[in-house]
Amino acid sequence: MRDEEIAAIRELALFASMDEKNFDELVQGSYLQIFPPGLQLISEGDPADFLHIVIEGCVELVATANKRETTLFMIEPVKTFILAAVLKDDVYLMSARTAIRSRILLVPADAVRQVMAKDGEFALGMLHELANYYRVSVRTLKNQKLRTGVERLANYLITLDTLQGASGVCKLPHDKRTLASYLGMTPENLSRAFGTLAQYGVEVSGRKISLSNLEDLTVLAKPEKLIDG
Amino acid sequence: MRDEEIAAIRELALFASMDEKNFDELVQGSYLQIFPPGLQLISEGDPADFLHIVIEGCVELVATANKRETTLFMIEPVKTFILAAVLKDDVYLMSARTAIRSRILLVPADAVRQVMAKDGEFALGMLHELANYYRVSVRTLKNQKLRTGVERLANYLITLDTLQGASGVCKLPHDKRTLASYLGMTPENLSRAFGTLAQYGVEVSGRKISLSNLEDLTVLAKPEKLIDG
DNA sequence: CGTTTGGTTGATAGGAATCAACTTCAGTGG
DNA sequence: CCACTGAAGTTGATTCCTATCAACCAAACG
Structure with a gap:
């Protein structure tokens, strides 16, 4: 060394x-x-x-x-x-x-x-x-x-965006298969969960995510300091 | 003191x-x-x-x-x-x-x-x-x-029986509402899960449980040393 | 190019929550 | 002693969430 x-x-x-x-x-x-x-x-x-x-x-x-x-x-x-x-x-x-x-x-x-x-x-x-x-x-x-799959994803994205500068645009650090496994769901379900979040302003393009309606997304996600830090 | x-x-x-x-x-x-x-x-x-x-x-x-x-x-x-x-x-x-x-x-x-x-x-x-x-x-x-509710219950019962002397008869240490919450399910679902396990030799009477077919139950539960200890 | 890998979409079935009704049982008080 | 009460537990009907299986798409790569 x-x-x-x-x-x-x-x-x-x-x-x-x-x-x-x-x-x-x-x-x-x-x-x-x-x-x-x-x-x-x-x-x-x-x-x-x-x-x-x-x-x-x-x-x-x-x-x-x-x-x-x-x-x-x-x-x-x-x-x-x-x-x-x-x-x-x-x-x-x-x-x-x-x-x-x-x-x-x-x-x-x-x-x-x-x-x-x-x-x-x-x-x-x-x-x-x-x-x-x-x-x-x-x-x-x-x-x-305590959360459903969609809620876990929503909170994950909010936290991710915060960590990456809270610009409303962030990038997934892993591929989606890994993310799905981490969030406790199947890749198919992750895909559908992203689909569900579209109506809350979540746009997905490959690993690039943009959150255009953080208010609505937050209402759905209900982030908790004692879970998400 | x-x-x-x-x-x-x-x-x-x-x-x-x-x-x-x-x-x-x-x-x-x-x-x-x-x-x-x-x-x-x-x-x-x-x-x-x-x-x-x-x-x-x-x-x-x-x-x-x-x-x-x-x-x-x-x-x-x-x-x-x-x-x-x-x-x-x-x-x-x-x-x-x-x-x-x-x-x-x-x-x-x-x-x-x-x-x-x-x-x-x-x-x-x-x-x-x-x-x-x-x-x-x-x-x-x-x-x-990694497990469904029924599997969690089955493994819980096997472990409980082991801790209490492996006699095939054991007693739940908590009420069923608490157990359900601990196992990550609703009380209704716990009740149904016990129902499902009846065909694997699990008899329930209040808090007293008897396991009359440990082999079949074990096949269903698939206990793991790295989960159940 | 075709082939692989990662991702999406659809159809279906299975697991679990919810709501409501009902039963059981222990404890209370008349 | 028995009827009332309330909590715990069960059962049924329904909805929701999630997994599975299958097919399909698309970008990536040799």
């Missing part, structure tokens, strides 16, 4: 206030690797051997059962994933694959656990990271249990 | 290995209280002022949106709840109410955060507790997104 990359990683909230020596110990055994899109990084059920950190790109966390598959989370830079499995020294509950070409830092799980035990600052950093993930997961669960 | 109660709390995995002085500091400002059934302990959106620990009884974590309500988790002794909100010094994402008469320990949030910062053992305890909750939340999400 290059010095400048190490320095960049050091800046992350997770590592910022930890001891220099402990940081070195973590980085020592780590690998920074580039993966092509669509590559399976982790399979659910496997033991957790590395803590993964997305430095660049995007990773999709998916789960399978009953011959069905669903996307649970999309992880964007700079964030860890499968932290809980590493921490509990247990198997992964989700599979992970790159959504696009991605640079990922792999930190050996036992190193993480060892450093965590002796570096309080690092443990606190982990605690905050994990608390964030827990809250995201709860929000996701509420989104899923 | 009585000495024997303090001693019992000290035994919890969360506190077991922490420093005596720090434990005292935590317990000092805490209250142990008994609440009647159905009492609202916490409202979603409120700032987190106390870490709650169920010593005895049962607490239901619910969330509301769109004039709908759903039960996200049931917390049984001895477990904490709303840990993440306390940790992040943020608002609660869920409301909490007692399902039955319950004894609950209330630990001031700022004390928790202070002790956490200086007691590495306690921080590690928290980290494990939180990691457990995260994984429960992910399992719940998978259960919700």
Whole structure:
């Protein structure tokens, strides 16, 4: 790993206030690797051997059962994933694959656990990271249990537009199949949901979305701070 | 709080290995209280002022949106709840109410955060507790997104029977309205789901359930270690 | 070019919510 | 003791949401 990359990683909230020596110990055994899109990084059920950190790109966390598959989370830079499995020294509950070409830092799980035990600052950093993930997961669960598909899409679009500058024009970060899976619906239903939203000023052209009637859309979506953030 | 109660709390995995002085500091400002059934302990959106620990009884974590309500988790002794909100010094994402008469320990949030910062053992305890909750939340999400209502009920019953001794006879720990909300369906639909399961050997009499054909039920339910534990 | 991949549309069926009526049962009070 | 009450649970009819299967379209790519 290059010095400048190490320095960049050091800046992350997770590592910022930890001891220099402990940081070195973590980085020592780590690998920074580039993966092509669509590559399976982790399979659910496997033991957790590395803590993964997305430095660049995007990773999709998916789960399978009953011959069905669903996307649970999309992880964007700079964030860890499968932290809980590493921490509990247990198997992964989700599979992970790159959504696009991605640079990922792999930190050996036992190193993480060892450093965590002796570096309080690092443990606190982990605690905050994990608390964030827990809250995201709860929000996701509420989104899923309390809203219909159309409502989830509407809220997704409003949030997306806000994140991209609230200009009323935004661009989907993933293909629609992935989005459908993330929103808990089939691609066919996502397509119909976009159709339904047309009468609320949502125009779709490929991945480009324009929201020309945010008021009506918001009435339909009923966004909630405790779900959408 | 009585000495024997303090001693019992000290035994919890969360506190077991922490420093005596720090434990005292935590317990000092805490209250142990008994609440009647159905009492609202916490409202979603409120700032987190106390870490709650169920010593005895049962607490239901619910969330509301769109004039709908759903039960996200049931917390049984001895477990904490709303840990993440306390940790992040943020608002609660869920409301909490007692399902039955319950004894609950209330630990001031700022004390928790202070002790956490200086007691590495306690921080590690928290980290494990939180990691457990995260994984429960992910399992719940998978259960919700990958299964139908009848499948969720079937798996719930199989797990319940296992927990209660795998005798083929078990007893629902909550009323059916609560169970329906927890399983993400309406009471009417839960009733029908029980009806559907009759042909798989599920007999219902009030809260008493008997599973006379576990093989067929299991074929329908398709339990997964990575969802049902 | 044709072939693939991603996306859309239509028809149909299945899963789940809603509304309304009815039953059961526990608790209350006459 | 029994009738009343209210809550919990069930059942039926209907509507709505969602998945499935199939066909079709279109941009992307060798």
